[in-house]
Amino acid sequence: GQQVMQIPQYQHVQEGEDFTTYCNSSTTLSNIQWYKQRPGGHPVFLIQLVKSGEVKKQKRLTFQFGEAKKNSSLHITATQTTDVGTYFCAGQVGDKIIFGKGTRLHILP
Amino acid sequence: DSGVTQTPKHLITATGQRVTLRCSPRSGDLSVYWYQQSLDQGLQFLIQYYNGEERAKGNILERFSAQQFPDLHSELNLSSLELGDSALYFCASSAFTGGWMYNEQFFGPGTRLTVL
Numbered sequence: 001g002q003q004v005m006q007i008p009q010y011q012h013v014q015e016g017e018d019f020t021t022y023c024n025s026s027t028t029l030s031n032i033q034w035y036k037q038r039p040g041g042h043p044v045f046l047i048q049l050v051k052s053g054e055v056k057k058q059k060r061l062t063f064q065f066g067e068a069k070k071n072s073s074l075h076i077t078a079t080q081t082t083d084v085g086t087y088f089c090a091g092q093v094g095d096k097i098i099f100g101k102g103t104r105l106h107i108l109p
Numbered sequence: 110d111s112g113v114t115q116t117p118k119h120l121i122t123a124t125g126q127r128v129t130l131r132c133s134p135r136s137g138d139l140s141v142y143w144y145q146q147s148l149d150q151g152l153q154f155l156i157q158y159y160n161g162e163e164r165a166k167g168n169i170l171e172r173f174s175a176q177q178f179p180d181l182h183s184e185l186n187l188s189s190l191e192l193g194d195s196a197l198y199f200c201a202s203s204a205f206t207g208g209w210m211y212n213e214q215f216f217g218p219g220t221r222l223t224v225l
Contacts, residue, residue: 030210033211033214041218042216042219043216044216045214048213050210092210095157095165097142
């Protein structure tokens with residue numbers, strides 16, 4: 001079936017280091033959303049990308065949508081302890097939303 | 110606080126039983142989504158309702174059913190429960206207006222279901 005693969009599954013970084021998570025789809029996506037879930041919390045919307053090759057920035061976070069609309073990435077510059085959590089991508093295919101399994105980010109002080 | 114409420118917060122039940130999870134969307138949102146989150150499967154889209162009608166179906170088992178009522182709250186019914194149904198169940202709502210593109214979803218705090 002349709003899948004959105006997200007890597008890595010886990011990432012440990014030192015505070016201040018950069019972090020990147022990647023999503024890849026076997027199918028062209030209408031759009032992709034990114035969510036963050038803090039430990040014990042619920043997913044919180046970060047951003048939506050719609051256009052091929054789109055790049056959006058939110059402070060230290062940079063989101064990209066691939067030219068073929070099959071992949072996306074989230075890059076965090078100079079991580080902080082507040083960045084801890086699991087980052088999910090969610091791609092729309094037709095009328096379905098397919099979430100990646102998430103990347104759990106641990107920050108080492 | 111997302112504005113989406115879910116009850117109960119926790120539910121412990123036995124195999125073979127039936128439970129109902131309830132969700133109230135944000136004020137004004139017509140669309141409700143249900144998700145199952147388990148450790149090994151991540152976040153699985155189950156079903157979407159828009160203004161009382163089922164709009165999209167994901168990986169929802171036949172033992173599960175949902176509905177959205179005229180006041181826009183939604184219920185997810187899980188029957189003939191199995192151990193593997195133990196998971197966190199999230200409801201989300203959005204200002205989706207029936208077009209082709211989904212938009213930002215607001216998630217509730219979830220209901221943790223434990224099947225013993």
